[in-house]
Amino acid sequence: MAFTEQQYMEMSTNLQQVKAEIHRFIVGQEQAIDYTLYAVLADGHALLEGLPGLGKTMLIRTISEVLDLSFSRIQFTPDLMPADITGTSMIERTADGKQQFTFQPGPIFSQMVLADEINRATPKTQSALLEAMGEKTVTILGDTKKMAKPFFVLATQNPIEMEGTYPLPEAQMDRFLCKILVPYPEKSELMDIMKRTTGAQEITLQKIMDTEGLLLAQQMVKEVLVADEMLEFAADLVVATHPERVDAIDEVKQYAMYGSGPRGLQSLIKLAKARALMNGRFHVSVADIKSVAKPVLRHRMLLNYEGEASGKTADDVIDIILEKVQQGVSG
Numbered sequence: 001m002a003f004t005e006q007q008y009m010e011m012s013t014n015l016q017q018v019k020a021e022i023h024r025f026i027v028g029q030e031q032a033i034d035y036t037l038y039a040v041l042a043d044g045h046a047l048l049e050g051l052p053g054l055g056k057t058m059l060i061r062t063i064s065e066v067l068d069l070s071f072s073r074i075q076f077t078p079d080l081m082p083a084d085i086t087g088t089s090m091i092e093r094t095a096d097g098k099q100q101f102t103f104q105p106g107p108i109f110s111q112m113v114l115a116d117e118i119n120r121a122t123p124k125t126q127s128a129l130l131e132a133m134g135e136k137t138v139t140i141l142g143d144t145k146k147m148a149k150p151f152f153v154l155a156t157q158n159p160i161e162m163e164g165t166y167p168l169p170e171a172q173m174d175r176f177l178c179k180i181l182v183p184y185p186e187k188s189e190l191m192d193i194m195k196r197t198t199g200a201q202e203i204t205l206q207k208i209m210d211t212e213g214l215l216l217a218q219q220m221v222k223e224v225l226v227a228d229e230m231l232e233f234a235a236d237l238v239v240a241t242h243p244e245r246v247d248a249i250d251e252v253k254q255y256a257m258y259g260s261g262p263r264g265l266q267s268l269i270k271l272a273k274a275r276a277l278m279n280g281r282f283h284v285s286v287a288d289i290k291s292v293a294k295p296v297l298r299h300r301m302l303l304n305y306e307g308e309a310s311g312k313t314a315d316d317v318i319d320i321i322l323e324k325v326q327q328g329v330s331g
Contacts, residue, residue, distance in 0.1 A: 002219075002223055003220050003223060003282070005282065007220070008220065008277065008280060008281070008282045009280050011216070011217055011220055011277060012277060012278060012279065012280035013280075014208065014209060014213065014217075015037070015041075015209075015217065015277070015278050016278070017208050018037070018066050018067065018208045018209055019033060019034075019037065019278075021066045021205060021206055021208050022059075022062050022063060022066055024203055024205070025058075025062050025203050025205060026055060026058065026059050026062055027055075027185065027189045027192045027193045028185050028186065028189040028192075029054075029055060029059060029182065029183075029185075031180070032048065032056075032059060032180050032181075032182050033059065033063075034275075034278070035178055035180045035271070035292070035295050036048070036059065036060070036063060036154065036180060037063070037274075037278065038178070038271045038274040038275055038278070038292065039152070039154075039177045039178055039271070039274075040063065040067070040150075040152055040214070041217055041218060041221050041274035041277060041278070042177060042218075042221055042267075042270035042271055042273065042274045043150060043152075043218050043221075043270075044152075044176075044177030044178070044267065044270060044271075045133050045152060045153040045154065045155070045175060045176050045177055046152075046154050046155075046176060046177060046178050046179075046180055047118075047154075047155050047156075047157065047173070047176040047178070047179045047180065047299065048060070048154065048155070048156045048157075048179075048180045048182055049156070049157050049158075049159050049179060049180070049181055049182065050156070050158075050159070050181065050182030050183070051158060051159070051182075051184075052158060054182045054183075054184065054185070055182070056156045056182050057073070057114060057116060057156065059182075060112065060114045060154045060156075061073075061114070062205065063112070064111075064112040065205045065207070066205055066206070066207060066208050066209070067112075067207075067208070067209050067210075067214055068207040068209065068210045068211065069110075069111040069112045069150070069152075069211065069214075070110045070111045070112070070148065071110055071111070071112050071113075071114070072107035072108075072109075072110035072112075072113055072114070073107070073113075073114040073116055074107050074108075074113065074114065074115050074116065075116050075117065076115060076116060076117050076118050076119070076120045076121035076125070076126075077120055077121065078120060078121065078122060078166075080121045080122075080125050081125060082124060082125050082127075082128035083106070084106060084125075085106050085107065085108050085125065085128045085129065086106045086108055086128055086132075086138045086140055087103060087104050087105040087106030087108070087109065087138075087140065088103075088104060088106075088140070089101040089102065089103050089104070089140065089141060090102055090103075090104055103140070103143075103145075105145075108128075108129070108132050108138060108147070109138075109145075109147065109148060110148060111148045111149075111150055111151060111152070111211070112152050112154065113151075113152065113153050113154070114154055114155075114156070115129065115153055115154070115155035115156070116155075116156050117156060117157060117158060118155040118156065118157055118168065119157045119158075119166055119167055119168060120166070121166065122166055123166055123169070126166065126168065126169075126172060127172070129153060129172070130171075130172060130175065132147055132151075132153070133153050133172075133175045134175055136149075136151055149211075149215070150211070150214055150215060150218065155176070170258075170302070173299045173300070174261065174263050174299075174300060175263075176299065177267045177270065177271065177296070178267060178271060178292070178295035178296050178299075179295055179298050179299035180295055181298075217277065220277055221270070221273045221274050221277050222273070223282070224273040224276050224277055224281075224282050224283065224284060225282055225283040225284065226269060226272075226273070226283070226284045227283065227284070230272075230284045230285070230286065230289060231269070233286060233289055233325070234265055234268045234269055234272070234289050235265055236325045237268065237289070237293055237297070237321060237322070237325055238259070238260045238262075238264045238265045238268065238297075239259075240252065240259075240321045240324070240325050241256065241259030241260045241264070241297060241300070241301050241317075241318075241321065242256075242259035242260075243256040243257065243258075243259065243304075249320060249321060249324050251317060251320045252317060252320070252321065254306060254307070255303055255304060255306060255307030255310065255312050255316075255317055256301055256302070256303060256304065256307065256317060257302045257303060257304040257307075258301070258302040259300070259301055260296075260297050260300035260301060261300065263300075264296060264297055264300045267296045268289060268292060268293065268296050268297075269284070271292035271295070271296060272284045272288035272289045272291075272292055273288075275288045275291060275292060276288050286326075290322055290326070293318055293321075293322055294315050294318050297314070297318050298313075298314040298315055298318065299314075301314040301317060301318070303317070
């Protein structure tokens, strides 16, 4: 192993400091913070879903500040064009009077990009993110440009106000490592939010980790050990989401239309590794995989008409899968 147990413990301590610093500004949202950090550590993209005003944008901005990452925000609207995201080449006059094309980079060329209300833009504009998210490059007029390193797209969407929106196609949803649900705050959290936001005291965030430290953490995540038994358990979970299998779980056959593909298994392992590192371990446990199963699989499972009519959610079906598959695994 390239890293020692002591190095893993030290990195875990640093990451806990990052989380504590975020909590100085963000009230509650424990799971949203955890899973977003897991996605960042796993070098992946995350989709945050929740009603307006729950702090999704502020959470992402806060994480970028604490990790000292360059940040840009793109407000998606129906009239947003792909060039508004990627940038464009413009004609400029040189000192000697000649004209030349000069590339003006768009907001996508930041380390952390907030795609706010991503489902409000047209499919053509949404697709401008696909190459950047998948290949970490952008091709403009035949010229391929590399993204910043590290590079993350953290997108938000409103789950209820669907009028005038363009739902993300399955292929693009699959690009997101996980889908994170941002819930309403509790009463005590609401009161704390009011005290922090309506008072005179201003909170100045400290930069706990820089780009070099984050890249090191990402490398450590890659080297977290995954036993064959853990890999098999994760694969069993993904396979159990497929309703067309002869041995499929009854509820999956009844309520699911489609299940997760190979990216679901990749994402399960990546996030489980990130969770292990956050907790100071260099091996993945069953608890790691179970903890990240819902964020990883909920946007990769499509329910059928009966499932939706019965009021079921993907999380309900995943709970059943975890219960049934877990029976054959110890730990």
